[in-house]
Amino acid sequence: MSNYVPVSQENHASKLWTRFTSYSFTASTHLVPVVAAELTNAIKSLSLAFTKQGNAYTLVCLLSPIAGQNLFIDIAGRWLGGYVPSFFRGHPFSLVRISDTDTFQLCVDEASGLISETDGEQFFDGQGQLSKAVADVKEFLTKVENNRAATELAVSALSDAELIIPWPVKIKIDDTVMNIPNLYRVDDGKLHALEDQTFLHLRKTQALPLAYAQLFSMPNIGLFPKLAQIKKNLAAQAGAGRIKASIEFDDDMIRFS
DSSP states (O other), rough: OEEEEEEOOOHTTTOOOOOOOOOOGTTOOSSSEOOOOGGHHHHTTTTTEEETTTTTTEEEEESSTTTTTOTTTTSSOBBEEEOHHHHHHHHTTTEEOOOOSOOEEEETTSSOOOOSSSEEEEOOOOTSSSHHHHHHHEEEEHHHHHHHHHHHHEEEHHHHHOEEEEEEEEEEEETTTEEEOOEEEHHHHHHHTHHHHHHHHHHHHHHHHHHHHHHHGGGGGHHHHHHHHHHHHHHHHHHHHHHOOOOOOOOGGOOOO
C-alpha cells in the first residue's frame, strides 16, 4: 500500500531516493486517467474510454480487461506497449491536493522501496532547495495537473452535449469472454450530426480533438489477447532464466512526448 509523505527538509533532508527500474508497481492497475496533452502518443497503442462517478466523467486509458491486472507489463516489469501513461512516470513522486484547497503538494511514496538513508540521490541541494532531479519531476507533474484541468473542461463539454454513451466491451482471451463494465465512449453518429453552434463550442473547449482521439483509439482494445499471449511467452522464458527486469530511466520519461 502506498504511503505518500510531503517532501520537506524535515522529512527528507537525511534521506535518499532511487529512480525506478521496473514498472512492477503498475502490476495491479487496469486503467488510469490520462490528459489531453498525451493523447497523440497514447492512441498509438492504448484504448481510451470514459469512466463515470456521479455525474462526472473521467478520461482513462485501459491497461487490461481484468480488474487488478496490467497486461502492458511482463513478469519482469518491462512495459510492453509503445507509450507509458504520464500517470506512472513521476513514480515515486506525486502531487497531492491539500484538503479543501486547489493547492498541490509534492509528495513521495515512502512505501515504494525507493527511499533509503544509504543509497540514491538527494532530495535537496546544498542551499536547501529541491535538487534538479526532484525539481524536474515536480515540473513534469505540475504540467500534467495543469493539463488535467483543461482535459476535464473538454470532457465536461462532451458530456453537456450528450455525446458520451455506454460502451459495452467484450474481449475473448484464450477461451474466456470477458466483459469490461462501466465504460463509456463518444457517440460518433451524434458527433457527426452536431449543430453548428454546438460544434463551435466543442472546438473552443478543445473537446473535438479529445473526442476523435477516443474514437480512433478504440480498435486498440484488440491488443489485449495478443498482450496476454506475449506475457505467457515471456513468463515461460523467465522460468527458464532467460529474462531479467531492468529499464533505463532518462529525461524523456518526464516529458509528454
